[in-house]
Amino acid sequence: MKALLVSTPAMGHLHPLLGVGRMLISGGHEVVGLSSSFLQNRIESIGARFRSFVPAADIDTRDISTLFPELVQLSPGPDQLRLILQRAFVEFMLPQYESVRQTLQEFPADVILGDHLMCGVLPLLLGPRAQRPPIALLGTTYLISSRDDGAPGDAGAPLATSNQQRSDYAALARKYDEIVFRPVGDELNEYLGGIGIAPLHMNLYDAMVELPDAYLQLTVPSFEFPRRELPRSVRFVGPLPITPNQAPVPSWVHELDGSRKVVLVTQGTLTNNDFGELVLPTLAALADQPDILVMVTTGGRPREALPGPLPANVRVAEYLPFEWAMSKIDAFVTNGGYGSLNQALSFGVPVVTAGTVADRGDVGARVAWSGVGINLATNAPTSDALRSAVLRVLDEPAYRSKAAAFASEAQRIDTRSEVLRILDSLVSSGRQQQVGRSSARRKTAEAG
Incomplete structure (x- = not known):
């Protein structure tokens, strides 16, 4: 099989693709991996060949x-979301599409395997x-496809x-449609029309889920929130397995001897400026808890980026190595990174x-709904709120029970086998269609 991975140039979008690429x-x-030049080393590190997007x-x-300086000037909400979708995704659709076409030659x-907002494949899907x-x-x-209760995507709802909530969500959806999805769709269709493709008659989020094979x-x-009918394209394949040995075990490993509860806090590698x-309020929240050891990952930033002195129960x-860390911790504090x-x-x-920017509010809503943890539903949690939430997930068995049920469900899915089976099936179907088209062309030529 020849597979082309094409990624939005951001690690949160690329990292899962690299996991499948390794498989x-x-x-x-x-x-072959296709994205921006600054990600070349990341793509080549898994053994894939790299191709760069065209300069635009x-x-x-x-x-x-x-x-995108205008993005940071806006608070989280529909206006910021519209700008994110327009400036970071839709405006790059055509040069990404041209990059895909050139690479396929x-x-x-x-x-082709892309991330969930790889707009560069939309012209192919609509052609x-x-x-x-x-x-x-x-x-x-x-x-990200439409919910049964009518709440718009990325609203954190x-x-x-209740019927009252559904009525409220209908009004909220009209607001998001007016401010976000209609302007985004109009711009998208303008670009599509420029290359002779008929307009899209659904919002961007539904299109990205429903149009792929x-x-x-x-x-x-x-x-995931229940739906009466899932789009026919959707397959639940479980969380990607953690790639082992991506970092060394820390020198303080001997301190994780079971004598203290262990909490890991991270802001990931993208939102850690x-x-x-999140990190500092969490450290302050747990500084007076000697029976808790707090592990911090800085996402590649130096230890000195955390102003000191740090509490005595903090290790940085x-x-x-996530496969090691996750087996050692009792709670995970995060700003909502899905992976x-x-x-x-x-x-x-x-x-x-804790997080409401873009998709993180909706991720947090699923945490609360599924019972696997606590959603603080804010980008600026206080230390008091964090202390209360962490102690609750550590002390109240229901949270660990729900998380354990998630783990059991995940163990019943062989993610690697399932992903490869689906891709193999797509490739086989594509080849059969090619054979059918070739046969039809040959018969037409013979009849002529």
Whole structure:
């Protein structure tokens, strides 16, 4: 199998694709990764070949405030969401599409695999099926297609439990449609019309889930809000397995001897410019808890980025081997990164989440609804709120019980086998369609 991985140039989007890429390469398949130049080393590190987006799409997203200064001037909400979707995704659709077309000319992929907002594949999905390989997208965040209760995506709305909530959500959906999805759709259709493709008649989120040949949601079914009818493309494939040995075990490993509860707090590798958002309030919250050891990962930033002196019960590492760390901790404090949160739950670890920017409010809503942890539903949690939440998930058995049920459900899914089975099926179906088209063309030619 020849697989083309195409990623939005951000680690939260690329990392899950690299996990699937490793699966493919270990199975003897050929993989090319397409994204921005600054991610070349990341892509090549798994053994894939790298291809860069054309210059118009070859952006470096490591400093969002410089790349999109207008985004940081807005508070979380529909106006910020509209700008994120327009500036970071839709405006790069056509040069990403051109990059995919050019790459396919030299690398005739049997399947294309993208992240959940890889707009560069939309022109292919809306064009003739016969002129493209099968396309699968990874659900690298919560399932973004329309909910039964009518709440709009990225509004952070809990699942409705009453008619009044559903009525409120209908009004909220109209607001999001007016401010977010209609302007985004109008811009999207303008670009599509410029290359002769008919307009899209659904919102962007529904399109990204419903149009691909398969949409691989990286969680278990019980962590997603129920729907009367899932889009036919959706497959729940479980959390991606943690790639082992990505960082060394820390020198203070001997301190995790079971004598204290262990809490891990991280802001990931993308939103770690200001540790005052989550890490520092968590350290302050637990500083007076000598029976708790707090582990911190700085996501690659130096230890000195955390202002000292730090509480005596804190241990810091730039990175930790997650397969080791998750087996040692009793609670996970996060700003809502979907991948690491699902991986913690796959070890039966309850979580405390704090974050409302973009998708994180909706991720937190699922944490609260499923009972696997506590959602603080804010980008600026207080130390008092964090202390209360962490102590509750440590002390109240219901949270660990729900997280353990998630882990049991995840263990029943062989994610690697399921992902490869789905991709193999897509490729086989695509080849059969090619044979059928070739046969039909031959018969037409003979009849003529």
